[in-house]
Amino acid sequence: MFISLLLAVGFIVAPAVSARPYLNxxxxxxxxxxxxxxxxxxxxxxxxxxxxxxxxxxxxCFDDED
Numbered sequence: 001m002f003i004s005l006l007l008a009v010g011f012i013v014a015p016a017v018s019a020r021p022y023l024n025x026x027x028x029x030x031x032x033x034x035x036x037x038x039x040x041x042x043x044x045x046x047x048x049x050x051x052x053x054x055x056x057x058x059x060x061c062f063d064d065e066d
Contacts, residue, residue: 025061028053 023031031053035046054062 022058023053023056024058028057028061 032050035041035049035053038046041049
Protein backbone atom coordinates (compact mmCIF):
# COMPACT_ATOMS: atom_id res chain seq x y z
CA MET A 1 0.00 0.00 0.00
CA PHE A 2 2.78 2.42 0.89
CA ILE A 3 4.48 1.97 -2.48
CA SER A 4 1.25 2.71 -4.30
CA LEU A 5 0.86 5.85 -2.16
CA LEU A 6 4.37 6.98 -3.09
CA LEU A 7 3.67 6.31 -6.77
CA ALA A 8 0.47 8.30 -6.57
CA VAL A 9 2.25 11.17 -4.84
CA GLY A 10 5.04 11.01 -7.43
CA PHE A 11 2.62 11.37 -10.30
CA ILE A 12 0.75 14.17 -8.58
CA VAL A 13 3.71 16.28 -7.55
CA ALA A 14 6.02 15.57 -10.50
CA PRO A 15 6.99 18.63 -12.48
CA ALA A 16 4.49 19.11 -15.26
CA VAL A 17 2.97 21.59 -17.64
CA SER A 18 1.62 24.61 -15.80
CA ALA A 19 -1.90 23.78 -17.00
CA ARG A 20 -1.93 20.69 -14.77
CA PRO A 21 -4.60 21.01 -12.08
CA TYR A 22 -3.77 21.22 -8.39
CA LEU A 23 -4.78 18.66 -5.80
CA ASN A 24 -8.03 19.65 -4.18
CA UNK A 25 -8.29 20.12 -0.42
CA UNK A 26 -9.98 16.77 0.21
CA UNK A 27 -7.32 14.83 -1.73
CA UNK A 28 -4.56 16.63 0.16
CA UNK A 29 -6.13 15.78 3.52
CA UNK A 30 -6.65 12.13 2.50
CA UNK A 31 -3.04 11.68 1.38
CA UNK A 32 -1.59 13.46 4.43
CA UNK A 33 -3.77 11.36 6.74
CA UNK A 34 -2.37 8.17 5.17
CA UNK A 35 1.14 9.56 5.33
CA UNK A 36 0.77 10.37 9.03
CA UNK A 37 -0.44 6.82 9.75
CA UNK A 38 2.53 5.23 7.98
CA UNK A 39 5.04 3.63 10.31
CA UNK A 40 7.70 2.96 7.66
CA UNK A 41 8.34 6.58 6.68
CA UNK A 42 10.80 8.59 8.75
CA UNK A 43 9.82 12.00 10.10
CA UNK A 44 12.24 13.68 7.68
CA UNK A 45 10.75 11.83 4.70
CA UNK A 46 7.25 12.63 5.93
CA UNK A 47 8.04 16.35 6.07
CA UNK A 48 9.62 16.28 2.61
CA UNK A 49 6.57 14.54 1.14
CA UNK A 50 4.23 16.93 2.96
CA UNK A 51 6.13 19.91 1.52
CA UNK A 52 5.77 18.53 -2.01
CA UNK A 53 2.08 17.89 -1.43
CA UNK A 54 1.55 21.47 -0.24
CA UNK A 55 3.28 22.74 -3.39
CA UNK A 56 0.96 20.57 -5.52
CA UNK A 57 -2.24 21.57 -3.71
CA UNK A 58 -4.57 24.45 -4.54
CA UNK A 59 -3.30 27.44 -2.50
CA UNK A 60 -6.89 28.28 -1.52
CA CYS A 61 -6.80 25.23 0.78
CA PHE A 62 -4.35 27.06 3.03
CA ASP A 63 -5.78 30.59 2.94
CA ASP A 64 -7.65 30.33 6.25
CA GLU A 65 -4.86 28.58 8.16
CA ASP A 66 -3.07 31.05 10.43
